[in-house]
Amino acid sequence: MSVTSNRSPDEQQLTIKIKGRFDFSTHQDFRGAYEKETKAKRYVVDLKETNYLDSSALGMLLLLRDHAGGERADVRLENCSADVVKILAISNFSKLFQIG
């Protein structure tokens, strides 16, 4: 499991990429990826290389959303596999995040 991040050239968007299982062990790295970010207005979590999300991963997404402005946050979850989409569907996270 690994977490990498990069900013868009105009610094308006932060993309966080997760590789491997997105679970409790990812917690610190994921948080570290966005904690110090103050400029970005949009956040993208790239889940292309993740096949598994557990409830602590859902919790981490909520923390990101909270950091990004809560109800006003613009957070997109991209490149979700069918399994990931299913997990997000049961918890209805599409009501909080744009899912692609």
Place this chain on the structure above:
Amino acid sequence: MADEHVDVSVLGTLRDVMEGEYPSLLDVFIKDSETRVRALNQLIRAPGFSVESAAQLQPLGMMAHSFKGSSSNMGATRLTELCRLLEELARNQSAADGAVVNQLVQAITDEFSVVRDLFDVELQACTLR
């Protein structure tokens, strides 16, 4: 090297490590070894000593082993080698030959005399330094 009675470089190292205790070390070695040599001779001269007996060869081998160790630490090269030969002989019962054993013990006794004299000279040299 094998012909050397005492390796002087070893003595140099000993002097360095022991510092003020160097003379004491020489002295202890000499006195200790005298006891060993006496014990060796007593063992083979004891009535009923036979190289056929493993029970008797074993202490012989152990004495030789022990003496080999302390001699090597003191740089007494020939003495070390003689003790090693005796140790091996004692371990290899089938090759044990009473005559060879006696010869070796004699050689050890003689070699030790030489070493002792050399160390006495060394001791005196120390007190003069």
Place this chain on the structure above:
Amino acid sequence: MTGSAPPERLKILIADDNASDRMLLSAIISRQGHEVLSASDGAEAVALFERNRPQLVLMDALMPVMDGFEAARRIKELAGEALVPIIFLTSLTEGEGLARCLDAGGDDFVAKPYNQGVLAAKINAMNRLRLLQETVLQQRDLIARHHKYLLNEQRVAKAVFDQIAHSGCLSAPNIRYLQSPYALFNGDLLLAAWAPSGNMHVLLGDFTGHGLPAAVGAMPLAEVFYGMTAKGYGLPETLREMNAKLKRILPVDMFCCAALISVNFKQHLVEVWNGGLPDGYLLHGDGRPHTPLVSAHLPLGVLSANSFDDNTQVYPFGAGDRVFLLSDGVVDSTDESGEMFGTRRLQNVFVSNRNPAMLIEEVQWALARFRGQVRDDVSMVEVGFTQPELLGPPSVIYTDSGDSSPLDWSASFEFRASTLKRFNPLPYLLQLLQEVHGLRLQSSELYIVLSELYSNALEHGVLGLDSALKRDAEGFALYYQQRGERLDALERGFIRFNFQIIPVGQGGRLIVEVHDSGSGFDAQQVLSLPPAVDQLSGRGLSLVRQLSDRCQWSLDGRTACVEFAWEGLAYSRDS
């Protein structure tokens, strides 16, 4: 990391029967900065070790009295778990001699004549190993201690929680369930309680996380569930309150996936809300295929109060029907190849089930066959339908002593459109009426009657819905959809309650009038219809007539008037 850093000062035991060797070795070791203990035979070595506990031992193999091998064995034994490295001093060259050293527990060898450099290197290396072992043991002990504390904390938390959890009705005859005794610490929660109306509320919850964080959220949630259900609140209000509570007290990344149902045995319907749990199922007794109860909401504790969606789904529910709820431990169980049990296998169990009483066992067997071992976070609950008379009486909880009781008063309330939209007045009105002690024994009947009159007034009166729609399942769905839409859009209308409490001898009488702003109905006509036992509508009015002492409707149907009487409480009445 280079090994040339000056070592710590160690306490080193040397054992050699050779006096000069002993002297020399002692000098070498002291020069390297260590404290030296000297022994001339094995027995002395063991004694010195026991008394002084050095960190490292340099031992000659062949010694009188007790040889090095035996001494080494004893020293290792004395050392126990700790690593005391033993370096054999030997000029034994054959393999057998070296093998004996290892057997006796030796960690390394050094040959004579002694080489200072080699000795120093080996001592350093052995010391590093020794420290490593020490660290491992310390950490192991620390972990073991913390683990014990943790287990104890969990035991206490569970004991407290069990007190709260057992105030419910999970043992009712129409409920079957499977839950591990330590479910709480997997975050699984199962609650069931009677409402004063005779409805049954059941909640299955799954908190994020494990252990105490999961358990801690469960307690306030349970308190809200039991408290509000007992007071007569419906699902929407209870859900709003539970969500608000969790949102307030839990950290952002914690939430509770939950399914909540309310079974109305008298009206043959079940109301369902599922936020984040896998699909539940409505299993039909008449052979129709099961209906999935899909998660349509975010879990509890995620959304703020004004974004929270309390909309529920309502389904017909009658004899032979069951609601089946499950936690994700069921469908997420994986076998060795990583394949999940999945919903298809689960639904196969439903389809092939012949004896309804065995359903939960059959799911367990299917899981065991699939995986070989059932996870301990598998929770399942099955709520069935029974005739209301067969269920136990709901227990009502009073907190006061009952000494003072208001006996002669009247009160009026008017609830207008914007209030009707978001507020259910019944729990408050019932609380008020329960101040009258004589009415307490009839509080179930009171609640049922008032609920009936209120929902008639709201749905048929103010919202103008046609109860004829509730003839079949599709009509049902349409009816409740229209109800939701019209309520959201409501701008005018009102419902008035008028209460009169009049003392009569030792007892008294309650007169309730409910008046709505709707267009009314022909009450006479409805009441004259035979009580349609199997129909989904029309039951309400005959129920009101059955449960109250007296009832009548105005000619235009817009006002209902019911009466309840009670006698003096000189002796208690069994009900």
